[in-house]
Amino acid sequence: MKYQITFLPQNISTHAPEGTTVFNAANWAGLAIDSTCGGRGTCGKCKVQLRSGANSITEADRKFISDPELAGGWRLSCRAPIHQDSICDVPRLMTSPQAALLGYGRHVAIDPNVAKVFLELAEPTLDDQQSDLARVVAALDKEGYAAHALPDVWRALPKTVRASDWKITCVLVGDELIALEPGDTRAKMYGIALDIGTTTVVCALVNLNNGAVEAVQSALNAQAPFGADVISRVSHTMMNDDGLAVLQSRIIATINGLLDQQLSATGIARENIYEAVAVGNATMLHILLGIDPEPISVAPFIPAILESVTLPTSDLGLRTHPHARLTTLPHLGAYVGADIVAGILATGIARNKDDKFRLFIDVGTNGEIVLGSSARTLSTAAPAGPAFEGAQIKCGMRASDGAIEGVEIRDGEIHLQIIGGVVRPSGICGSGLVDIVAELVKCKLVESSGKLLRPEEARALGISEKLIARLVEENSVRAFSLGNDIVLTQPDIRALQFAKGAIAAGVQVLMQQLGVAANDLHEILLAGSFGSYINPASARTIGLVPWVDDVKKIVAVGNSAGEGAKIALLNFREREAAKRIPEFIEYVELSGRAEFNDIFTDALAFPVQES
Numbered sequence: 001m002k003y004q005i006t007f008l009p010q011n012i013s014t015h016a017p018e019g020t021t022v023f024n025a026a027n028w029a030g031l032a033i034d035s036t037c038g039g040r041g042t043c044g045k046c047k048v049q050l051r052s053g054a055n056s057i058t059e060a061d062r063k064f065i066s067d068p069e070l071a072g073g074w075r076l077s078c079r080a081p082i083h084q085d086s087i088c089d090v091p092r093l094m095t096s097p098q099a100a101l102l103g104y105g106r107h108v109a110i111d112p113n114v115a116k117v118f119l120e121l122a123e124p125t126l127d128d129q130q131s132d133l134a135r136v137v138a139a140l141d142k143e144g145y146a147a148h149a150l151p152d153v154w155r156a157l158p159k160t161v162r163a164s165d166w167k168i169t170c171v172l173v174g175d176e177l178i179a180l181e182p183g184d185t186r187a188k189m190y191g192i193a194l195d196i197g198t199t200t201v202v203c204a205l206v207n208l209n210n211g212a213v214e215a216v217q218s219a220l221n222a223q224a225p226f227g228a229d230v231i232s233r234v235s236h237t238m239m240n241d242d243g244l245a246v247l248q249s250r251i252i253a254t255i256n257g258l259l260d261q262q263l264s265a266t267g268i269a270r271e272n273i274y275e276a277v278a279v280g281n282a283t284m285l286h287i288l289l290g291i292d293p294e295p296i297s298v299a300p301f302i303p304a305i306l307e308s309v310t311l312p313t314s315d316l317g318l319r320t321h322p323h324a325r326l327t328t329l330p331h332l333g334a335y336v337g338a339d340i341v342a343g344i345l346a347t348g349i350a351r352n353k354d355d356k357f358r359l360f361i362d363v364g365t366n367g368e369i370v371l372g373s374s375a376r377t378l379s380t381a382a383p384a385g386p387a388f389e390g391a392q393i394k395c396g397m398r399a400s401d402g403a404i405e406g407v408e409i410r411d412g413e414i415h416l417q418i419i420g421g422v423v424r425p426s427g428i429c430g431s432g433l434v435d436i437v438a439e440l441v442k443c444k445l446v447e448s449s450g451k452l453l454r455p456e457e458a459r460a461l462g463i464s465e466k467l468i469a470r471l472v473e474e475n476s477v478r479a480f481s482l483g484n485d486i487v488l489t490q491p492d493i494r495a496l497q498f499a500k501g502a503i504a505a506g507v508q509v510l511m512q513q514l515g516v517a518a519n520d521l522h523e524i525l526l527a528g529s530f531g532s533y534i535n536p537a538s539a540r541t542i543g544l545v546p547w548v549d550d551v552k553k554i555v556a557v558g559n560s561a562g563e564g565a566k567i568a569l570l571n572f573r574e575r576e577a578a579k580r581i582p583e584f585i586e587y588v589e590l591s592g593r594a595e596f597n598d599i600f601t602d603a604l605a606f607p608v609q610e611s
Contacts (some may be wrong), residue, residue, distance in 0.1 A: 005053070005086045007031055012353070014374070017583045022048060022077040022088055024580060027573040030351060032109055033090060036144040038572050039078035040175055043144030046077040053086025100211030100570065103346030103563040104525070112208040113327075113572040114173050114274045116186045117143050121166040132157045140170060140177070149177040150323055156180055171321075173275055174310075178323035188272040190214070192320070193565035194255060195339065196280035196288060197221065198230055198365070199389070199398075200529070201251070202562050203258040205266065205273075211570050215262035222250040223287070228391060229365050230283040234297040237287075247287045252317045259319060273320040276313055277569040278328050279561050281337035281366070282306075285328050288316070299591075301334035308579045329568060329578050333587040335381035340368045342564025343527050345578045347557055350377040350585055356522035357514070359507065361545065362560075363388055363430075363530045367503035370585070371510040378513060380588040382506035387492075387499040388430040388530050394479075395427045395486045402426030404482065405533060407435040409443055412464035414482060424484050431533040436488055437496055438538035440480060441606045443467065448605050450497045452478045452490050497604045500544040505600035507546060509593055518546035523553050527560040543607045 002015040005025050016025040023039045023046055026032070037043035044064030050073040057070055058079045065074050077088075098110045119139045124130060130138070133149060136157070140147060147170075157180065161168055164182035171179040189209050195202040204216040226236045226247060237243035263270055278288065282303045286293040289311075291304045313324040329338040329345075340362060344350055349358045352374055360370040367384040370377060390396035390403070397403050404425045406417030417432075418425050428436070440446040444461055445453050453461075455471045470481040479487040511517070524545050526534060536554035539545045545554060568575040590596050 003082050003085050005082055005088060008051070008087065008089045010090065016082050018083060019081045020580070020583075022050070022075070022080040022082060022086070024576055025082060026077065026090065027577045028351060028580060028584070030348075030353070031090065032111075032573060033077050035078065036115070037146060038113060038174060039576065040146065041076055041079045042141075042146030042175075044076065045144060047074055047091070048077045048080070049074050049089040050080065051087040051089055053082065053084050053088075055080055055083060098210065102211070102567050102570070103560065104348065104557050106346070106348060106567070108211075108567050108571050108574060110209070110211045111571045111573065112189075112191065112275070112569065113575065114171070114189060114191060114208050115145065116189050117145060117170045117172065118184045118186055119143075119168055119170060121161065121168070123166055132161055136161075136168075136170065136177075136180070145170075145172060147172050147175050147177040152323065153177055153180055171274060173323075173325045176323075176325075178274070178325075179321065185272075188269070190268055190273045191275040191277070191569045192259065192273060193562060193569045194276060194278040194280075195342075195559060195562040195565055196251065196278055196284045197339070198233070198281065198284060199224065199228070201254050201258065202559065203255060203262065204562060204566055205259070205262045205268065206566060206569055208274075208570065213566070214266050214268060217258050217261055219254055219258055222254045223247050226250075228386065228389070230281060230293075231297060233287065234283060234293050237292065238294055244287065244290065244292060248290050251284070251288050256317075256319050270319060271321050274324050275569065276318065276320065276324065276326040277565045277575070278326060279338040279342040279565045281339055282331045282334055285331075285338055289328075290316075296334045301589075303331060303334050306331045306333075306582065327568070327575070329564070329575075330582050332379050332582055332585060333381065333589070335366055336368050336379050336587060339561035340370065340379065341578055341581050342562075342568070343557075343560035344370060344564070344581055344585070345567055345574060346560040346564040347525055347527075349525070350374060350581065351577070354522075357516050357520050358523045358525060359521050359546070360525045360527060361503060361507070361531065362527040363503065363534065363544070364528055365389060367506060369503065369506045369510060371507070371514060371516065372585070376514065377585045378510045378588055379585050380506050380510060380590055382502040382590060384499040384502045385495070387433065387495040390427065390429045390433065392495055393428060393433060393492045394489050396433065396492070397427035397429055399429040399431070399529070399533065403429035404432035404436075404486065405429055406535065407432055407439055407482070409439040409467070412466035414470070416482065425482070425486055428482075428486065428488070430530050431535065433488075433492070433496055434538045434542060434544070435535055436480070436482065437493055438535070438541035440488075441541055445471070445480065446493060446606065448608060450493050450604065450606065452480060452493060454478065496542070497606075500542055501600055501604040504543050504545075504603040505596060506590055508599050508603065509590060509596060510588060511546070513588065519549050521546060521548055521553060523555055524548065525555055525557045525560075527557050529559065532556045532558045541607070543603065543605070547607055
């Protein structure tokens with residue numbers, strides 16, 4: 001059951017599941033309510049007035065709110081669950097928080113889960129015999145922080161406070177006091193945002209004070225020798241007693257290697273990295289956490305964990321501050337993982353206040369799809385296969401130097417764009433594959449059915465002799481020559497049809513369920529490394545995306561997973577909103593849809609050209 005809550009004077013409304021706190025509902029609606037304790041009921045700053053829908057009074061309310069105010073509907077928003085339609089008056093923030101431009105044009109306030117609090121403590125005397133710990137806890141309480149100290153903090157307390165003349169910096173991660181540092185170290189506060197892909201791992205080293213990305217690097221996932229896809233990785237854990245341990249050690253080594261390079265380049269101390277946020281598909285995060293991923297790969301495809309989890313980085317062997325914490329974002333399903341939740345967070349697709357429909361597609365071996373608006377949003381995953389990665393294509397390759405990444409046919413001439421600016425291409429990557437097939441469809445050398453014409457069939461249609469001369473056969477297999485021994489074969493075209501057909505069919509299922517037509521779409525957002533390089537017009541031409549009236553509606557949003565991880569790292573409210581995304585988005589399992597096979601069969605054809 002969801003209830004409507006309206007926030008005044010902003011006049012912003014949202015629908016929240018029963019039991020959601022007013023504080024978290026405001027986060028979801030993009031409205032920042034003041035807080036220093038992270039919504040834990042200890043700072044008393046998140047007071048709001050419920051004009052309707054006020055609930056029972058909690059002990060935290062009584063601590064910070066007077067009796068007359070309580071009678072007038074004032075509550076701590078972080079302790080006020082929603083059980084009915086409500087109207088809430090929110091005082092405006094007294095200060096304008098520092099913000100960074102992140103994700104898909106989003107201004108995100110810098111308000112991380114990590115806090116550094118500088119304290120100048122009164123020395124104990126015969127008349128003031130508080131324990132060292134009580135003295136620190138009382139000082140933190142005055143600053144609005146209620147935290148419990150780790151054992152290492154107890155052990156370090158006596159020497160640290162006295163050696164620093166009772167001037168210390170407390171390091172808090174959430175409600176945990178993880179360290180005491182001599183003097184004022186507030187300027188040194190960092191975290192890492194991790195996008196753990198099956199192929200590539202991206203690590204961003206982020207300044208938590210101002211949102212600046214101090215360094216960002218990527219590397220091939222060191223698990224790659226054990227298979228190019230998640231099924232291969234799962235198979236390795238099933239077939240080898242130490243398979244899971246080996247794969248986990250490989251991803252930890254990859255992350256540590258990236259971090260070592262970044263620390264060396266920036267001069268930032270490892271001890272000043274206090275938190276990490278990790279996203280990735282369910283299999284990758286299960287392996288990272290040392291959880292058996294086998295049940296994800298077999299029906300009914302049940303992960304061990306869908307929820308967000310937090311644990312010490314030291315438990316995994318990550319080389320950060322000894323008591324740093326790592327948090328993962330939640331998954332929507334076995335094959336719509338935390339990377340897609342991060343993408344939803346980065347693009348705001350389920351939270352845009354304009355109620356317009358947006359389609360989000362992360363194009364890859366597994367095509368993840370999200371469609372909807374702030375009113376209702378659906379998600380699904382379609383098994384596209386490896387064609388978009390250049391795999392199982394005769395001259396296919398990854399997007400690296402020498403790969404054809406763009407193709408244009410003008411006046412019968414072929415114009416190639418090659419990664420690295422090299423003259424002689426080595427093969428075709430995914431974006432180049434989409435381009436060449438789209439160009440051949442437009443010039444009618446490839447029929448709607450996907451058939452590559454024979455020379456005599458092309459000549460009958462009046463197609464340029466320059467192009468006809470490129471129609472060749474290799475071992476009785478029809479192909480189109482791009483020169484330099486690079487060819488596109490008929491089986492390559494079929495592989496692309498199956499890949500794009502699976503994603504297009506997934507899109508159609510969601511569109512039918514929401515009653516949405518192509519021109520109802522305000523934007524089509526293409527995510528991931530492949531989505532960043534694909535030509536939007538080519539994607540429309542081959543039918544990978546719906547045929548919208550304006551190709552400008554198709555927008556590349558880059559590494560939205562990595563951007564979402566950074567947003568969750570820099571703003572605890574956004575992280576809480578991310579944790580609640582599964583409550584707002586419905587997951588559709590395509591394998592359970594009787595109509596999917598028919599839709600998939602229809603989606604294999606290339607669209608009849610409308611322009």
